[in-house]
Every structure is written in structure tokens, then in C-alpha cells.
Amino acid sequence: MTDQTGILLTDVTVRRGGRTALDAVSVALTEPRIGLVGRNGSGKSTLARVVKGLLTPDAGQVRVHGLDPAARTRESVGCVGFLFQNSDHQILCPTVAEEIAFGLVEFGTRRAEAEDRARALLAEHGVADWAARPVAALSEGQRRLVCLFAVLVMAPRVLVLDEPYAGLDIPTRLRLARFIAGLPQQVLVIGHDAEDFAGFDRILWLEAGRIEQDGPPDAVLAAFVAAMHRLAAGPDEDAGGADREAAASWVA
Numbered sequence: 001m002t003d004q005t006g007i008l009l010t011d012v013t014v015r016r017g018g019r020t021a022l023d024a025v026s027v028a029l030t031e032p033r034i035g036l037v038g039r040n041g042s043g044k045s046t047l048a049r050v051v052k053g054l055l056t057p058d059a060g061q062v063r064v065h066g067l068d069p070a071a072r073t074r075e076s077v078g079c080v081g082f083l084f085q086n087s088d089h090q091i092l093c094p095t096v097a098e099e100i101a102f103g104l105v106e107f108g109t110r111r112a113e114a115e116d117r118a119r120a121l122l123a124e125h126g127v128a129d130w131a132a133r134p135v136a137a138l139s140e141g142q143r144r145l146v147c148l149f150a151v152l153v154m155a156p157r158v159l160v161l162d163e164p165y166a167g168l169d170i171p172t173r174l175r176l177a178r179f180i181a182g183l184p185q186q187v188l189v190i191g192h193d194a195e196d197f198a199g200f201d202r203i204l205w206l207e208a209g210r211i212e213q214d215g216p217p218d219a220v221l222a223a224f225v226a227a228m229h230r231l232a233a234g235p236d237e238d239a240g241g242a243d244r245e246a247a248a249s250w251v252a
């Protein structure tokens, strides 16, 4: 282990389903708030998953605070918290308190103590009355928050959030965004809209498993949105062959 901070990818290649999902990606991420955009299938979730250690690169190296996520050691697992896009992929327990306590119990905390900590966390966030509720009875926004609590109770240094706002109504989305904005962890967020990245430090735009652009949100998001609108508009009469090819492949 080194004293390296943040997330470091060196020549990371991942193949999935016979396709190259990430293609020799190298990047060092140390800013507190980093956004990840790109078309469907561009490799965003794959990048998020190698940072969490849910996928092992076919080539190259990933380090998060000097740890190898794919090693799945106690330290590396605890270092990165991951929020799945679909909360059904994350939720394992019947009640909210049990769900939040689950990771702590897995890490060796006694169940009663873990559930006490879960209840304390809920109280801290003004939702103490959720503890005994069946997770299935919560709204999608509430379930997403419970999943986030279950991640936060493990005190990770880095949070990876895979489309945390997908399918949420506007007030729920804004409340969740405000909550995420106040978190002390380094946060890597996959999103599709500029408003998913208010106050962010840096945006990576992935295209076909490679970094197409990397820089300040205003510049990268403007270029990304313009490119997506060009694609949606179809081939331009005056455009060259590359543009026509891009427009023809309108679904990734």
C-alpha cells in the first residue's frame, strides 16, 4: 500500500460480453466531486464497477487510496461505497434498520449494536421512524436514501453513485442532490443531465470505453450536450462521413 490519495486508473482495459467496455483508460481522480457522462454503453458503469472492485480489469491497474479494489480485502471493500442504479440490486433485508445494519454485521459488528448504529443514523437525518418499516413499503426515493445510508454507515472514503437520480421526481432528486453535496467523502457520480453535477469539480466524458473529454463541468458538459444533439439530429447534409456514421449508430 502507498499513501496515494484518490482514484488512480492506469491503462485499464475491461472486456465484457466480447466487447471492450474500457479501453486502456488512464486517469487520476483526486477532486472531491467528479461526474461521469457518456452515451449508453460508453463504459460508465464499467468504470464505476472497477473502482468498487466489482469487476477486475483484464489489463492495467486500479488503486483507490493505494488499495487494489479487486483484492476485496476488508480495507479495500470498506474504502469504497457503491450505490447501485437499481436499489433492488442492493436491498437484501426486510426492514430499514436491518438493511442499514447489514454491512456492519458482515464486517463483524454484533447485530444489536449494528442496528443501534442504524437507528442513530436514521435519527441524525430526521427519519428515526423509518427503522422498523419494511423497505418494500418505501417510495423509490426513500429506498435510494436507505441504500445511501447503508453505504454511509460503513464510513467509506470514496462514494461511487451509479445514476443516483434516475427515475426520481424533481423534488426528491433535488433533496438527494443536496444531501450528496453535503457529504464529506470524495464522490464519483454517473449522470446524464448538467443539473446532476451542480458544484462539481470535474467531468469525464466517456465514449466507446475511452475518455473523450476531461475537464471543468461547464466546458465538458457543453461539448457533450452539443455532441448528443448533433447525434440526435441525424446526419448533416454538409457533414463528413464520420458524422454520418456516428448518426447512423443512434443506439449504442
Ligand SMILES: Nc1ncnc2c1ncn2[C@@H]1O[C@H](COP(=O)(O)OP(=O)(O)OP(=O)(O)O)[C@@H](O)[C@H]1O
Binding pocket: 016, 017, 018, 019, 020, 021, 038, 039, 040, 041, 042, 043, 044, 045, 046, 047
Ligand atoms: N453484464 C454484461 N455482460 C456483457 N456485456 C456487458 C454487460 N454490461 C455491460 N456490458 C457491455 O459493456 C459495455 C459498457 O457498458 P456499461 O454498462 O459500462 O455502459 P454505460 O455507459 O454504463 O451504459 P448505460 O448508460 O446504458 O448504463 C457495453 O458494450 C455493454 O454492452
